[in-house]
Amino acid sequence: MKFDNIIIGGGLSGLTCGIKLAEQGKKCAIVSSGQSAIHFFSGSFDLLGKVNGEEVTNPLESMKFLPQQHPYQRVGLENIERLTDEALHLLIRAGLSFTGKADRNHYTLTPMGVMKPTWLTLNDFTSFDQKDSFPWKKAVILNFSGFLDFHTLFIKDGLKKFDINAQIKNVSMKQFEAIRKNPSEMRSTNIAKEFDKGNAIEEFAQKANLLSEGFDVVILPAVFGLFNKSVADQLKEKINKPVLLLPAIPPSVPGIRSQITLRERFQELGGTYLLGDNVEEGIFEDGRLLEIRTNNHGDIKFEADQFILASGSFYSKGIVATHDKLYEPIFGLDIDGDNNREEWFDEKFFNDQAFMRYGVKTDENFRALMNGEPVQNLFVAGSVLGGANPLKEGSGAGISLLTSLHAAEQILK
Amino acid sequence: MKKEIFKPYNVSDNNFEQCVKCTICTVYCPVLEVNPDYPGPKQSGPDGERMRLKDPEFYDEALKLCLNCKRCEVACPSGVKIGDIIQSARIKYSKSKPKLRDMILANTDIVGTMASTFAPIVNTAVALKPVRKVMDSVLKIDHHRMFPKYTGLRFETWYRRYAEKKQKEFKKHVSYFHGCYVNYNFPQLGKDLIKIMNAAGYGVHLLEKEKCCGVALISNGLIKQATKQAKHNVEAFKKSIVDKNMPVISTSSTCIFTIRDEYPHLLGVKNEEIRDESELATRFLFRLIDEGKLKLAFKKNYKKRIAYHTPCHMEKLGWSIYSTTLLRMIPGLEFVNLESQCCGIAGTYGFKKENYETSQEVGKPLFEQIEKSKVDFVATDCETCKWQIEMSTSNKVQHPVSILAEAIDVEATMKLWQE
Ligand SMILES: Cc1cc2nc3c(=O)[nH]c(=O)nc-3n(C[C@H](O)[C@H](O)[C@H](O)COP(=O)(O)OP(=O)(O)OC[C@H]3O[C@@H](n4cnc5c(N)ncnc54)[C@H](O)[C@@H]3O)c2cc1C
Ligand code: SF4
Numbered sequence: 001m002k003f004d005n006i007i008i009g010g011g012l013s014g015l016t017c018g019i020k021l022a023e024q025g026k027k028c029a030i031v032s033s034g035q036s037a038i039h040f041f042s043g044s045f046d047l048l049g050k051v052n053g054e055e056v057t058n059p060l061e062s063m064k065f066l067p068q069q070h071p072y073q074r075v076g077l078e079n080i081e082r083l084t085d086e087a088l089h090l091l092i093r094a095g096l097s098f099t100g101k102a103d104r105n106h107y108t109l110t111p112m113g114v115m116k117p118t119w120l121t122l123n124d125f126t127s128f129d130q131k132d133s134f135p136w137k138k139a140v141i142l143n144f145s146g147f148l149d150f151h152t153l154f155i156k157d158g159l160k161k162f163d164i165n166a167q168i169k170n171v172s173m174k175q176f177e178a179i180r181k182n183p184s185e186m187r188s189t190n191i192a193k194e195f196d197k198g199n200a201i202e203e204f205a206q207k208a209n210l211l212s213e214g215f216d217v218v219i220l221p222a223v224f225g226l227f228n229k230s231v232a233d234q235l236k237e238k239i240n241k242p243v244l245l246l247p248a249i250p251p252s253v254p255g256i257r258s259q260i261t262l263r264e265r266f267q268e269l270g271g272t273y274l275l276g277d278n279v280e281e282g283i284f285e286d287g288r289l290l291e292i293r294t295n296n297h298g299d300i301k302f303e304a305d306q307f308i309l310a311s312g313s314f315y316s317k318g319i320v321a322t323h324d325k326l327y328e329p330i331f332g333l334d335i336d337g338d339n340n341r342e343e344w345f346d347e348k349f350f351n352d353q354a355f356m357r358y359g360v361k362t363d364e365n366f367r368a369l370m371n372g373e374p375v376q377n378l379f380v381a382g383s384v385l386g387g388a389n390p391l392k393e394g395s396g397a398g399i400s401l402l403t404s405l406h407a408a409e410q411i412l413k
Numbered sequence: 414m415k416k417e418i419f420k421p422y423n424v425s426d427n428n429f430e431q432c433v434k435c436t437i438c439t440v441y442c443p444v445l446e447v448n449p450d451y452p453g454p455k456q457s458g459p460d461g462e463r464m465r466l467k468d469p470e471f472y473d474e475a476l477k478l479c480l481n482c483k484r485c486e487v488a489c490p491s492g493v494k495i496g497d498i499i500q501s502a503r504i505k506y507s508k509s510k511p512k513l514r515d516m517i518l519a520n521t522d523i524v525g526t527m528a529s530t531f532a533p534i535v536n537t538a539v540a541l542k543p544v545r546k547v548m549d550s551v552l553k554i555d556h557h558r559m560f561p562k563y564t565g566l567r568f569e570t571w572y573r574r575y576a577e578k579k580q581k582e583f584k585k586h587v588s589y590f591h592g593c594y595v596n597y598n599f600p601q602l603g604k605d606l607i608k609i610m611n612a613a614g615y616g617v618h619l620l621e622k623e624k625c626c627g628v629a630l631i632s633n634g635l636i637k638q639a640t641k642q643a644k645h646n647v648e649a650f651k652k653s654i655v656d657k658n659m660p661v662i663s664t665s666s667t668c669i670f671t672i673r674d675e676y677p678h679l680l681g682v683k684n685e686e687i688r689d690e691s692e693l694a695t696r697f698l699f700r701l702i703d704e705g706k707l708k709l710a711f712k713k714n715y716k717k718r719i720a721y722h723t724p725c726h727m728e729k730l731g732w733s734i735y736s737t738t739l740l741r742m743i744p745g746l747e748f749v750n751l752e753s754q755c756c757g758i759a760g761t762y763g764f765k766k767e768n769y770e771t772s773q774e775v776g777k778p779l780f781e782q783i784e785k786s787k788v789d790f791v792a793t794d795c796e797t798c799k800w801q802i803e804m805s806t807s808n809k810v811q812h813p814v815s816i817l818a819e820a821i822d823v824e825a826t827m828k829l830w831q832e
């Protein structure tokens with residue numbers, strides 16, 4: 001099977017790359033062994049939240065202070081602003097809608113009741129200009145009876161810092177009786193599926209209106225609109241008070257919806273998306289990757305002019321650590337990391353963990369290195385790249401989006 | 414440039430300890446969505462396995478509600494064989510005995526032999542309302558279900574009478590695992606396959622003796638018999654693949670999936686020697702075309718709008734791309750892709766009265782997609798999906814091989830390789 005470009009990994013990076021290339025008329029395929037980290041998204045795409053322990057107000061400015069090996073530095077700071085703009089428009093063309101700007105972080109309220117700086121926030125959620133004030137006085141936190149993945153007490157405690165004394169109330173509806181029977185399945189996505197059917201919205205809105213009398217704002221878990229994209233909007237329209245959605249414990253409903261939206265966009269552009277298939281190995285010749293072999297397709301070759309490795313970090317098995325080794329499991333590419341296990345992590349869990357920065361080594365054009373030499377047509381994008389600690393910095397989605405667009409630009413050159 | 418193999422430590426056959434509890438599988442389980450009595454893939458699979466290993470009493474008969482569609486496995490980021498874990502647990506722990514009804518549904522070949530012998534009577538009888546009511550109340554086979562018609566002239570008989578001799582004229586050869594459906598219900602698909610393979614320059618042969626792949630035996634708990642048939646088939650395949658160097662192709666995605674993957678994973682029947690050369694006809698044809706060894710010529714006047722439905726086992730195999738690529742080669746075919754969703758029938762599952770509602774609820778989103786697509790007909794690789802879609806929508810369903818057979822220009826195609 002011959003494509004212009006084949007992308008390994010169907011997460012945010014792989015999809016961004018695929019959409020960009022397909023928009024430019026390339027015939028692309030994405031092969032992904034399973035669903036990706038977008039399923040855990042809080043609903044905000046981070047660009048840069050913290051540098052050297054300091055909270056960032058203007059990510060574009062603060063990037064200067066990042067170390068040279070950081071992916072943003074390697075993309076080139078002069079390119080960042082243009083790429084952030086492009087990323088935003090690519091996502092909007094795909095059908096997502098956001099608030100936020102690259103040169104000024106806004107804040108979102110986390111489920112712990114703290115304000116966190118971020119770049120782009122899905123319109124489901126509320127973005128705040130200030131981190132130390134909360135625009136409403138009286139808040140009611142509504143939860144579904146039996147839903148354990150929304151920690152209302154944390155939110156209530158968090159809001160106390162803003163001098164808000166929130167009240168927690170529960171809603172029970174017969175539509176959710178059935179899923180409640182099975183406590184392990186009272187999960188956000190199953191609640192969302194009930195709302196998707198369309199027969200719970202009206203009743204829920206009525207109940208919410210009743211319970212929120214006398215309050216200024218209704219706080220709800222973000223469990224609206226999984227396959228049916230309009231549920232959250234419908235609900236906000238029907239509830240009289242402002243609605244503030246907060247992320248529940250993953251899997252994240254807005255995250256999955258974003259994944260589906262991006263995947264559909266890629267397919268509408270003619271892209272081939274192969275899920276549940278693992279890329280096993282590559283055939284190289286003269287420093288080029290000629291073809292890849294996958295688990296499902298066996299001896300049927302997948303050939304392309306250029307390949308992109310967007311296989312994620314440890315969680316997605318883009319990088320693997322065993323007790324004595326750190327490696328990239330598909331091709332055995334060079335790894336930027338310490339092979340001495342002692343150095344991998346700090347026993348204090350919340351400290352900066354060295355292993356979080358490990359990733360595949362590349363040259364300055366983001367081509368993968370193998371035995372010290374660049375593979376001429378194998379580009380690397382997203383969290384499989386090393387050099388950053390996205391969790392600590394708040395830079396996960398930003399790195400994925402910008403390095404993917406950058407890799408796509410190298411290919412389109 | 415040798416790649417390093419990722420070998421996890423302490424991993425059981427069914428790798429349940431690879432599960433990171435992310436619950437992604439539960440998002441994509443079609444049963445969980447409509448039937449809250451089902452504990453879902455995570456609970457039934459890796460979580461339950463942990464408990465069952467401690468004490469088999471933790472086995473929950475609700476696991477029989479699993480369709481074995483494997484959509485959970487396709488979604489799982491950690492490569493946990495959730496569907497296999499669940500099916501293996503049913504095999505190992507279930508205490509419920511198959512009912513008479515289950516035996517009838519499971520023994521597709523024995524029932525097929527009897528039914529096709531008396532085809533006119535059986536077809537009329539099972540189509541009659543009173544008969545279906547009796548089947549419903551006595552056997553608990555849902556009365557909404559129309560049994561697929563049985564043919565009077567079995568495919569094997571037809572082949573021996575009318576096709577066998579001609580196959581020797583070709584230089585290249587394949588064996589054909591036709592499966593019960595082609596033999597007893599729909600020989601036309603087998604004839605279509607022979608038409609295409611002959612046009613491509615291949616003689617088509619039957620295996621020395623094929624037995625039903627056993628998928629329905631497995632799902633109905635008749636494991637001993639399934640294992641016996643599996644061993645028989647592997648030997649029959651060996652005679653073709655190893656002894657005669659003839660690959661085996663099939664037109665049924667479920668049969669081929671069962672033979673390639675369920676034999677070793679669920680029945681413990683080894684198949685390494687035959688696995689790689691047992692495949693679907695569409696994949697076989699695709700490979701030839703992809704490698705530049707075959708060109709297909711099509712009739713000029715073929716004009717149809719077709720939607721392709723991805724059966725669950727095709728989704729798991731990842732092979733629908735072969736069927737769809739072949740279909741898209743036909744000039745005059747307007748192609749509509751349906752979002753991959755389970756149709757709900759899952760072999761004999763949907764025939765059972767107690768599953769009827771779940772089955773139809775699962776399929777509903779797919780049926781809606783199909784009705785909206787305004788196509789001439791639906792294409793799919795699975796015979797039970799065909800029954801389900803034809804019963805539940807206003808559309809007819811054809812196999813990609815039959816569509817190719819209708820659109821192909823046999824003489825022009827033969828000329829391309831004869832030159
Ligand atoms: C739990 C969690 C929550 C997060 N929340 C946020 C957030 O709220 N905001 C934010 O900005 N960032 C967040 N991040 C960071 C963010 O997820 C990542 O920056 C980004 O999503 C990574 O995308 P990716 O495409 O590079 O990798 P992934 O999303 O990990 O995708 C990699 C894909 O490659 C596939 N793959 C791997 N190996 C193979 C192979 N051999 N063959 C085929 N396919 C393969 C995997 O199956 C996977 O689908 C979060 C990360 C995690 C882990
Ligand atoms: S998707 Fe896989 S890893 Fe996640 S809970 Fe299910 S089985 Fe476990």
Ligand code: SF4
Binds near residue numbers: 478479481485495499
């Ligand atoms: S095989 Fe299908 S029905 Fe069974 S648990 Fe997995 S997704 Fe659900």
